[in-house]
Amino acid sequence: MNLRAKGLHKLAGHAGQAGLVLLVASVSVLLWQPTDMAWWAARLLGVAALLLAAATLFLRPPSGQYPWHRIFGWAALAALAAHIIITTGFQPVFWRWLTPAIPVEIVAGIVALLAFLVVMLVQRSRSLRRQLGPFSSLSVHRTAGYLLIAAACTHIALIAGMTVFAAAALLAGLTFLLIEGFLRERHPFRLAATLALFSGAIAWLAMGSMAETRLASLRQAPIDHARFLHTDHTGLACAGCHHNFVDRTGNENCLTCHKRVSISETTRVDGMFHAFCSDCHRTDKRAGRKFGPIDDCNGCHGRSPSGEAGK
Structure with missing residues (x-):
C-alpha cells in the first residue's frame, strides 16, 4: 500500500468513526424524547x-480476525425484523399507509428493508455471487448496505418527534x-448513482410531479378521519389550534384549509398535523x-367516533 493509499485509508477510518459518533448522538437525543410507553420498544429496536448496520459497514471483514462484521450484520437484521413486527403489531393502521399518498418516511423505511434484503441475498446466494463475480458481488453488497443506511436515516429524520438538532446530527453522521x-469503495460511481437515484426518487415523491398525484387522494379523504374529540381539549384556547377563530368564525375544520396545501410545500398535510398534535x-x-397519544397511531385513528382517547 503506497503513501497516498494509506492516507486515504486513514482518512476513511476517521470519517467512519465520526459518522458513528454522530449517529449515536442523534439517536440518543431521539430516545430521550417522550413517547407512548408501548412505542419505546419499536423505537429502540429501530x-x-x-x-448495528452502520457499525457493520464500518467494520469490514478483514481476513483472519474475529467476524464482527457478520455478527453485527445478523444482529442488525434481528433488530430490524423485531422493529417491523412490533410496529405492525401495535399499529394495525399501518396498512392504511400503503396508498398513493403514502408518507415519504414510510417509503424510505420500505427502501431500507429492501436494501437489507439485497445485502443478505448477495451474501447468502452462492449462485448469485458466481453470476456477478467476486468483485462485482462485493460491490453490490456494500452499495446496498450504504443505501440501507441512507434510507434508514431518512426514515428516522422524517418521523414525528425528531428535533432539528438530532436530525442535523443524524444527517451529518450519514454524510461522514x-x-x-x-x-x-472500488466502484464509487455505482454507489454515487444508487444514492442519487434514491435522493431523486424521494424528492420526486415529496415535491416533484408525483406529489400532486399523491396529495389528490389525501384531499379526497374524510375531513376528520382522526375523529378529533374536542371534549378532551376544553382547557385549551380555541385560537391555539384554529387560526380562523381570530379572523373568521372558527367553525371550520382544520383540514378544510390545510388540505389545499400546494405541492410546493416541503411538509405533507398529515406530517404537519402529526407534528403539531404530538408536540403538544x-x-x-x-x-x-x-x-x-404521542406516537401511537391507534390513539387517534383507531377509536370509535364517540369513544374517548386513552390518556
Whole structure:
C-alpha cells in the first residue's frame, strides 16, 4: 500500500468513526424524547438496527480476525425484523399507509428493508455471487448496505418527534459514513448513482410531479378521519389550534384549509398535523399534565367516533 493509499485509508477510518459518533448522538437525543410507553420498544429496536448496520459497514471483514462484521450484520437484521413486527403489531393502521399518498418516511423505511434484503441475498446466494463475480458481488453488497443506511436515516429524520438538532446530527453522521464509503469503495460511481437515484426518487415523491398525484387522494379523504374529540381539549384556547377563530368564525375544520396545501410545500398535510398534535402532547407529558397519544397511531385513528382517547 503506497503513501497516498494509506492516507486515504486513514482518512476513511476517521470519517467512519465520526459518522458513528454522530449517529449515536442523534439517536440518543431521539430516545430521550417522550413517547407512548408501548412505542419505546419499536423505537429502540429501530435505532438499534440503524446503529448495528452502520457499525457493520464500518467494520469490514478483514481476513483472519474475529467476524464482527457478520455478527453485527445478523444482529442488525434481528433488530430490524423485531422493529417491523412490533410496529405492525401495535399499529394495525399501518396498512392504511400503503396508498398513493403514502408518507415519504414510510417509503424510505420500505427502501431500507429492501436494501437489507439485497445485502443478505448477495451474501447468502452462492449462485448469485458466481453470476456477478467476486468483485462485482462485493460491490453490490456494500452499495446496498450504504443505501440501507441512507434510507434508514431518512426514515428516522422524517418521523414525528425528531428535533432539528438530532436530525442535523443524524444527517451529518450519514454524510461522514458516505465519505468513508466513497474513499474505500472500488466502484464509487455505482454507489454515487444508487444514492442519487434514491435522493431523486424521494424528492420526486415529496415535491416533484408525483406529489400532486399523491396529495389528490389525501384531499379526497374524510375531513376528520382522526375523529378529533374536542371534549378532551376544553382547557385549551380555541385560537391555539384554529387560526380562523381570530379572523373568521372558527367553525371550520382544520383540514378544510390545510388540505389545499400546494405541492410546493416541503411538509405533507398529515406530517404537519402529526407534528403539531404530538408536540403538544409531548409538552404536556414533560410538564406532568394529562396527555394524549404521542406516537401511537391507534390513539387517534383507531377509536370509535364517540369513544374517548386513552390518556
